[in-house]
Amino acid sequence: MRKKKNLSMALAYIALILGSIIMIFPFLWMLLTSFKTNAEALQIPPTFLPSVWNFDSFAKVMDLLPFGNLYLNTALMILLRVVCAVVTCSMAGYAFVKINFKFKNFWFTLVIVQQMIPGQIFIIPQYQMIAKMGMTDTIFSLVFPGLVSAFGTFFLRQAYMGIPDEVAEAAYLDGCNRWQTFTKVLFPLTKPSVAALSVFTAVFAYTDLMWPLVANTNINSTTLSAGLSSLNGQFSTNYPVLMAGSLLAMLPMVVLYLFFQKQFIEGVAMTGGK
Amino acid sequence: MKKKAWGNQDNAWGYMMIAPTIIGLLILNVYPFIQTIFMSFTSAKAFGGYKFVGLKNYASMFSSPEFLRAxxxxxLFCILTVPVGVMLALVVAILLNAKIKGKVAFRAIFFLPMVVAPAAVAMVWKWMFNAEYGIINTVFHLKVDWITNPNIVIFTVAIVSIWSAIGYDAVLLxxxxxNISKSYYEAASLDGCTKLQQFWYITLPMVSPTLFVVLIMRLMTSLKVYDMIYMMVGEGNPALSKAQSLIYLFYRESFISGNKGYASAIVIWTVLLIGIISAVQFMGQKKWVNYDV
Structure with a gap:
């Protein structure tokens, strides 16, 4: 019996380690290729470690893409989208649970319906609005579809449903008005859900490709994702350059992920199902 | 002014607090939704005016081999990725649930692709799948045109998509x-159940609601697939017509060819398709999802 248990544990470890190798290897290969010369990358049989670690591909890709702008645009887009989502969704989530007002169910149904419709159906008119405003190729256009969030409202509403009415009522009786009850007492209690929504919003904004490709076609005003994708056609033969670019584009998020790994994974587990 | 009691109706505050979200949704979602439906009945191009053309876009859509193929x-992409992907994710989740060391590290590793832009993921896999110099062909002594063979490329994209999503689904599962109470397993092992029986009679039924959510979510995401195909196959690849998805076709028609009316019809069809398939799933769930715990 004991032996059997050890065997199954060993098998579990072997499976997990093999799986981890499959998950890690592409990133390792990206790293190793980015330090090789193009000639070495195309060598058959391939070398594993670069014979000389050279940074030429990084210099080259930084000439090709304005990485400073791309980092800044992406960071601002993420920051503004997170702030907008947290503020608007918290307010609405609070009101939908803790305030009685006319036609509440009608407005909430509107939110639910919007949450279920795939976002691609909105994209042509959203682009036309941005174009009409003359706002293409700006930070505003990157943030635009993320100004509010039906999913976030729905998600934070659940957080407010978890807070007993007595908590809000006590604050209200103590002299807070409905806004102060929200900002001073209830909002701080939803911190875990707000963190989860922030992670979800940030990862979604960072990985989204279609909207920046459509709205911000100028390479200087677009995001890391879209900027990187522009290398695809033109430099499809110089893999060390492509790998260096990919590495630079993924680095900031991966570093954040390594530091806040628990928050990332738990945030996603909480928002899961979207 | 006298303050209203907490539970009383308070329209002013209620509407003030929901206003940003509701106004935003009306502008960003409701109006575009109606506009897209309207456009699908017109000959709208990238610029200039449009004519009302009735069902012409839909008619030409259903007689277009390119659309039917998409x-x-x-x-096909859903058939290739959803069952295998979710099954593998369930295996990973079960392994991660065992009493193993380094659980946090394993979980973090499997989840990693989720925080990497699909553009970067596609880039490195394209390199590894390169027919002449790619590590996969050279190490395994294969001669497969993973990216350019029209009959193979969708499988290649499916492999990469499964790889990307496994950790995310595993975390949810x-x-x-x-959340399954340990007492069930204790009772089962006292009764002499094997691990396999425990999995079959306890874990699987108890996790079935989560499994259903993951399946639906993965299915909806796969029906909307676009970025992986855009990055791995792309314009100019001879295999494109055998791999392009509906949303990719929508993107090309609306933002490259500028046929906004026709593209609107495509995206509406896609949303309908997603709706129909989800509805079927919800009807089918009664047969296997267990909610009475």
Whole structure:
């Protein structure tokens, strides 16, 4: 019996380690290729470690893409989208649970319906609005579809449903008005859900490709994702350059992920199902 | 002014607090939704005016081999990725639920692709799948045109998509498995159940609601697949017509060819397809999802 248990544990470890190798290897290969010369990358049989670690591909890709702008645009887009989502969704989530007002169910149904419709159906008119405003190729256009969030409202509403009415009522009786009850007492209690929504919003904004490709076609005003994708056609033969670019584009998020790994994974587990 | 009692109706505050979200949704979602439906009945191009053309866009859509092929590609992509992907994710979740060391590290590794832009993921896999110099062909002594062979490329994209999503699905399933009370397993092992029986009679039924959510979510995401195909196959690849999905076709028609009316019809069809398939799933769930715990 004991032996059997050890065997199954060993098998579990072997499976997990093999799986981890499959998950890690592409990133390792990206790293190793980015330090090789193009000639070495195309060598058959391939070398594993670069014979000389050279940074030429990084210099080259930084000439090709304005990485400073791309980092800044992406960071601002993420920051503004997170702030907008947290503020608007918290307010609405609070009101939908803790305030009685006319036609509440009608407005909430509107939110639910919007949450279920795939976002691609909105994209042509959203682009036309941005174009009409003359706002293409700006930070505003990157943030635009993320100004509010039906999913976030729905998600934070659940957080407010978890807070007993007595908590809000006590604050209200103590002299807070409905806004102060929200900002001073209830909002701080939803911190875990707000963190989860922030992670979800940030990862979604960072990985989204279609909207920046459509709205911000100028390479200087677009995001890391879209900027990187522009290398695809033109430099499809110089893999060390492509790998260096990919590495630079993924680095900031991966570093954040390594530091806040628990928050990332738990945030996603909480928002899961979207 | 006298303050209203907490539970009383308070329209002013209620509407003030929901106003940003509701106004935003009306502008960003409701109006575009109606506009897209309207456009699908017109000859709208990238610029200039449009004419009302009735069902012409839909008629030409259903007689276009490219569109029918894209619909089939999308469905095929779901068949290739959803069952295998979710099954592998369940295996990973069960392994991560065992009493193993380094659980946090393993979980973090499997989840990693989720925080990497699909553009970067596609880039490195394209390199590894390169027919002449790619590590996969050279190490395994294969001669497969993973990216350019029209009959193979959709499988290649499916492999990469499964690889990307496994950790995410596993994290969701793991949280479902961890909610199962330990007492069931204790009772089962006292009664002499094997691990396999425990999995079949306890874990699987108890995790089935989470499994259903993950399946639906993965299915909806796969029906909307676009970025992986855009990055791995792309314009100019001879295999494109055998791999392009509905949303990719929509993107090309609306933003490259500028046929906004026709593209609107495509995206509406895609949303309908997603709706129909989800509805079927919801009807089918009664047969296997267990909610009475």
């Amino acid at each position: 619909t089939w590609n999308t469905i 793991l949280s479902g498995i961890q």
